[in-house]
Amino acid sequence: MCSTGGPMADVNLKKLKTKKYKCKKCGNTFKGIGKKVICPNCKSEDTKCLE
Numbered sequence: 001m002c003s004t005g006g007p008m009a010d011v012n013l014k015k016l017k018t019k020k021y022k023c024k025k026c027g028n029t030f031k032g033i034g035k036k037v038i039c040p041n042c043k044s045e046d047t048k049c050l051e
């Protein structure tokens with residue numbers, strides 16, 4: 001008896017530390033990474049971390 005367990009899918013999922021941010025300028029909420037997060041909506045750097 002030879003049973004195949006299927007392909008070994010060794011997927012390395014890199015867990016990126018995304019945090020929730022809110023733009024103070026337009027109120028848009030989005031996920032961002034890093035220190036300097038720019039609002040994708042209005043390109044403002046005036047963002048606030050919600051976590």
Ligand SMILES: [Zn+2]
Pocket residue numbers: 023024025026027028039040041042043044
């Ligand atoms: Zn914005």
